Amino acid sequence: MSTASAATGFSFDHLRQRHAGLWQAYIEHEFVCRLGKASLPEASFRHYLQQDYRFLIHFARAWGLAVYKSPDLFELRRAFDALKAIVDTELELHVGFCRQWGISEQALAELEEARETLAYTRFVLDCGHRGDLLDLHVALAPCLIGYGEIANRLLARSTTVLEGNPYREWIEMYAGEDFQSAMHDELAWLDRALAGVSRERFEQLAALFRDATRLEIDFWQMGLNAA
Numbered sequence: 001m002s003t004a005s006a007a008t009g010f011s012f013d014h015l016r017q018r019h020a021g022l023w024q025a026y027i028e029h030e031f032v033c034r035l036g037k038a039s040l041p042e043a044s045f046r047h048y049l050q051q052d053y054r055f056l057i058h059f060a061r062a063w064g065l066a067v068y069k070s071p072d073l074f075e076l077r078r079a080f081d082a083l084k085a086i087v088d089t090e091l092e093l094h095v096g097f098c099r100q101w102g103i104s105e106q107a108l109a110e111l112e113e114a115r116e117t118l119a120y121t122r123f124v125l126d127c128g129h130r131g132d133l134l135d136l137h138v139a140l141a142p143c144l145i146g147y148g149e150i151a152n153r154l155l156a157r158s159t160t161v162l163e164g165n166p167y168r169e170w171i172e173m174y175a176g177e178d179f180q181s182a183m184h185d186e187l188a189w190l191d192r193a194l195a196g197v198s199r200e201r202f203e204q205l206a207a208l209f210r211d212a213t214r215l216e217i218d219f220w221q222m223g224l225n226a227a
């Protein structure tokens, strides 16, 4: 585990650079690009939205696990706030969003979980069960940081269509203040925690980051395949 003497000053950027190709494949996935250009088939988005409801429930559970794994009051509050934000804000927004797309809460509750959703969410929970709070945060990093980055990049690029884009609200939700500030808090948390880890520990964490990123790619691909 980490020792001050072996500290090498790692940060989240080192994780991203360690798996730069995969990270690129995730944040520039065809699903995302077509969403930005309003050319994503609606069936793809609908399938994604439904599975993402399931994802968010397990995501909330993962933050519940972070509550349990918190060694002090500071961490406990932080994980508790994240859990509350997902349950009260992100899931509420998501259910409302699904309603606009003609998907009722009843239909969401009865939904069969796709393999991609199963694989990703249980992987994150397993990282948390086996490891410590840092393992769990690293497994969760592609979710929080990836989506924030994806939305920012979409908004920054000239080929993105906003006018009349049925996916505009989705982009604006993740580019919005609430999500962006959660992303920045998480980046700061990771940078602080990673600064003290040894190279060996970094490599262990980078392997979790790699697998979580691969599973995010599969999640997008699942959406594309539904059309």
Ligand SMILES: Cc1ncc(CO)c(N)n1
Pocket (backbone or CB within 6 Å): 052, 055, 056, 142, 143, 144, 147, 216, 219
């Ligand atoms: C699959 C997935 N990853 C990340 C997020 C961001 O919360 C989400 N809603 N869904």
